[in-house]
Amino acid sequence: MIVIIIVITIFGMIFSALVGYYVCQLRKAAVKARLQNRSFRDSIEGGQSDDFESRLFDLSTIISATQKFSSENKIGQGGFGHVYKGELPDGKEIAVKRLSQGSGQGLEEFKNEVVLIAKLQHRNLVSLLGCCIQEEERMLVYEYLPNRSLDNFIFDQTKKKLLSWKQRLDIIIGIARGLVYLHEDSKLRIIHRDLKASNILLDNQMSPKISDFGIARIFGVEQTEEMTKRVMGTYGYMSPEYAMSGHFSVKSDVFSFGVLMLEIISGKKNWGFNHPDHDLNLIGHTWKQWNEEKAFELVDKEVVEAFSEPDVIKCIQVGLLCVQQRPEDRPTMSSVVFMLSNENAMIAHPKEPGFCVETFSIKIDSSPTGQTSSTSNQVTITALAGR
Template identity: 55%
Template sequence: MSWLRRTGWAPNTEEAWTSFRHHISNHVKGQGKRAKVSSIVLAIMVLVILIADVWVYYYWLHEAKQNGKQRIGSIMSLLGFLPCIKASNESIDATMLEDGMNQEKGAELFDFAIIETATDKFSNANMLGQGGFGPVYKGKLPEGQEIAVKRLSRSSGQGILEFRNEVIVILKLQHRNLVKLLGCCITRKEKMLVYEYMPNKSLDAFLFDLSEKEKLDWATRFNIIEGIARGLLYLHRDSRLMIIHRDLKAGNILLDGEMNPKISDFGMARIFGRNQTLETTNRVVGTFGYMSPEYAMAGQFSVKSDIFSFGVLLLEIVTGIRNAGFSHHEQYPNLPAYAWKLWNEDRGLELIDLALGDSYIQAEVLRCIHIGLLCVQDVPSDRPHMQSVVLMLVNETTTIPIPKKPAFIDKGSPSNTDSPPGHSVYSINYASNTTCDGR
């Protein structure tokens, strides 16, 4: 070995080892720097990819919304992202709301493009009418089903609260005398409700139109009265929830192909607990001419508020006269006052709509007037519950209590002198169909 070292063929061990360690150290340091640089580059690339993915996702989502292509499996999952309705006397109870969101029954979320095509781009030719919510259009889905589309007007006083309220309430209701909600459409700045189509539109389109009211013979009118009563009985007592409609009127009674009535427009409806009897609100909504006195003046509503509205509607169906803007007789400010006067003088048959001719049954007509007057009593406790109303309508032998003078009698009216003791007498201008808060 020493010979090899001297000849140069064998290296010095210590020098060789030192040289080897130095080489390895340099190599490792180089590798570490490269690995560190590689890690940094990789992290930056991952971050860039993530940012790009997020941007692409939100861009796609935005475009999908703009084009009405957003797909969501459940209508209630969509409604869950809408502004929450607080549990207060102005809204649906939070527990009921959550329960409603978990109980979806066959509702569909429609694409805007489908609704736009179905209504021929919301053409005037397909417009069925105009309400407080906005215009209503007839449409036909690709599979041929006819629909009615309620489109929230941007100028409407109603908004997302009423929209969501109607969806959640009506999805929980199933009755032959309630309109069926098929689904809704929320896209761009549009909010629409999609219903089953009612070919005969609304009751007021016949009842207050001189050229159409003759199509409502007495048998048809009595069937409509009974159907409305049964629908209200379901809302007040037989459904899983107690529902106060708060805007029952001729315009919110739709008629199917066989002239069967269906109560519609639940945007103002409120859910009551089974032990709840009364609620007070600072936001009075509804339609003058149908509002009970305690609701119009004190914001108090209950099932008896709907009973009052039903009584007014019943008298309108019998007489063919609209209560709002009543001008049939100068001495009486409204239809209930006029009806009570004639009925109290045994002249009730003079109230019958002349368009009925001789098609009516006198006993049924007089019984309906009697029940209608009982429903429009000033004091809520004097009004019957809906189950009693239905019984009085269908059972001729049922004893009907004698009504007192109805609410909203003008102080200047000559009939004021015989007002029952203890009765408050009110006056409201019925010459206008103006309503509170967007109705």
């Protein structure tokens, strides 16, 4: 009996110590977040962030707008935290991205998105209305887009039926124009680094808007590429040179756009694609179909209205040009818009793409939130015969 009491006492002490340590760490994290938020707020109010202070939301306003972050108002979630729909006192609808304290998105990524996207204005970029940095809270306030993200349509067996071929093409061209603005037309040259279906939001007219600039990078006027030791992004969308060596440029975004373009056309995911006859991913399958002159078969079977086969083939051809293995072979986004918008545009024959097989062996950040993950599979770039 005495032994049992001793054992229970020891376990109780250990449990209490662990709980105390956990609570202490939470308090330290909260204090650190408050200090960082205060420093960031001071820099904004000091005029170091282009007078962004006018876009600072009070915490009480956000709490009221989202009905205390009610579960009924939650419209999305990710490694960063949750997204809530809200309504301001004037009736304006908003989307609030509330970063969790355990989120890997640190202060730098938060500041990056706040300061960067506030300077960007384009019809195909999501509008950031402001942010809330009060106590330990970090929240981004965006315009509310009723149709949410593109992946909710193209990968959903019911909703994808609502997307006609024309709508899909309009979405592709809209995304391309947004990237042209980022790469060439804005005052800053921006590399997004995490272009994917879930980061494309759709307004009530189904017009696309590029979102989530947490890991975007600004390039100098003469700068063409950069290298990083911290590879961040999403499996299936990263270019070979970025995933393997950390080199990124506008051509890295072009590769991601090419993957996204093929996904919109086919209604299939590049990462997770499966076929009974081979182990290729969507890129590899598309290349195989192209070489066998069966590219037209890639079109999503849920697209029921009539459409032009030459238009489809042109889109697939442009998509393959974007995912070519060598960055220098890929077109610029302005060239992509020209090819897609002009019937008589001359389009080159694509060379072999990168990452035809879905097997990776690299430590990367699998999301823009900074949550490091890895996989033990091998990287394979399969060489298939050219057309």
